[in-house]
Amino acid sequence: MPAISPLTPIRASDHTAGTHGTALTARNLSVFFGQHQVLKRVSLDIAARAVTAIIGPSGCGKSTFLRALNRMHELTPEARMEGDIRLFGEDIYARHVEPVVVRRRVGMVFQKSNPFPTMSIAENVTVGLRLNGLRDKTTLTERTEQSLRMAALWDEVKDRLHAPAISLSGGQQQRLCIARALAVQPEVLLMDEPASALDPLATSHIEELILELKRNFSIVIVTHNMQQAARISDFTAFFYLGELVEFGPTNKVFMNPEKRQTEDYVTGRFG
């Protein structure tokens, strides 16, 4: 785990982003579902403490790429991968590495909020810690507050931590899921279209939150929303038909793309 030092805030447009080294390295990553090749030899570096956006039309493999980063794709029957992914230099597909451990270091937030409906707000936040064997009440309480603050939800729920998680609004539920993912202190946070089911106000909350979180976490976000990618990401990767077409600083990908396909997509000519 990288030491968390006080950082100067980094803006999405700031080109100094990514100076904290590389969190994840994918090399020649191919993923197959049965006979179908979904990802074709993708090589990509995910910068530490920065936001990397993955864009591309539906079915381009961007979600699969995301899920390969914490081995979630292995839950799909007949999934198979080739290539190499390293988390701060460590091969996460090495023989002795358990997927369970990888997922504790690389957290994930989903398109639809999915709090555990039988648990309270507080229990949802601490469930990952409790899975890790943490039992100490004071630590759990501290982490609950800390995680909910990081997820910008604390002020809204501090008086009803023991209310059922499903009593929250859609946007709040999604921030609760973010808090739940943050509580186990992952090094990388993967987000699969985290705001696509939310209204504009809730979406802007999530976006502000992401900009805040990248001070401490490395974030990879899949999004369908070009404006969103432009607003919040430092780097953008454009996927098409399972291949990585273009990757670079977000400004460059949007303003001055090298490939024609990228330009067509980001300007909305196809998608």
Add this chain to the structure above:
Amino acid sequence: MQQTMSQPATNAPRTGAPGADRAFQWLTLLMALSVFALIALIGYELMRGARLSLHHFGWRFLVNSDWDPVNDIYGALPAIFGTLASSVIALLLAVPLGIGTAIYLTELAPLWLRQPLIMFIELLAAVPSVILGFWGMSVLVPWLRTLLFPWLQKLFGFLPLFQGPAGSGFSLLAAGIILAIMIVPIITSVSREILRSVPGLQREAAYALGGTRWEVTRIAVLSYAKKGLFGAVILGLGRALGETMAVMMVIGNSPQIVLKLFAPASTMASVIANEFNETPPAGLYPSALFELGLVLLGVTVVVNIFAQLLLKTFAGPSVKPQP
């Protein structure tokens, strides 16, 4: 009618269709209503048959522990006890087995194994009750007498539940085991449906937190589904309470209340099936059997309605995004 219709002849029968349609609707409605009528009629007939006994014993029928045809004294308590005890034994055996199988089938089993396993479970449900009873009499009961009872007594003999003479093998435990075999399929298949209805996103949430398969099953699947699983168990209980033939063949049919696994007992259903042929056409004896039937019907109806309610209201504590 449109001029472009090429064959006006086909319109002729159509003009009669609304009437026929209505008749069809009424006919099927009548068929559907006949179900209610049947249940009401059964209840009424039982009530009528039990009138004498109801009048004679009143509420004491339910708490009297003597079932004594010789002296014409009838109390339902031994049969109620036997029914509940054998059903509880059956649930203790069948619930872990059924829910465990359902978990394996939905969460863990490789895809190629699921369908064959499901088929075998459904096959088990199709075994006629009398065949199971036959197997129980000729295989299970001797095996209990010669092997399991002595072994259990050696291990747990200090508990009153396991004490007493091992006897013939025809016993409460034999009935419980047979019942368990009979209700495992329904508990398994209903539980499987319940577990399948747990959203995949719930599992993914738990996996993404680094949960192992067991942890995911526990925090995301079982806790989400517990109400529905409880419904599945109660449905199994409903089956066990009313089951007659196989139980009658192995329980030993002795109207006594002895809280010992190796002792013979009787259930409401087995008493009725066993004794009805021997009763005089009129009098207190057949009437008491009718009342026993009434009690059994009441209990099973209540249990089944409870199970249906549980299963119906289990749409899951849904995670609905609010506006």
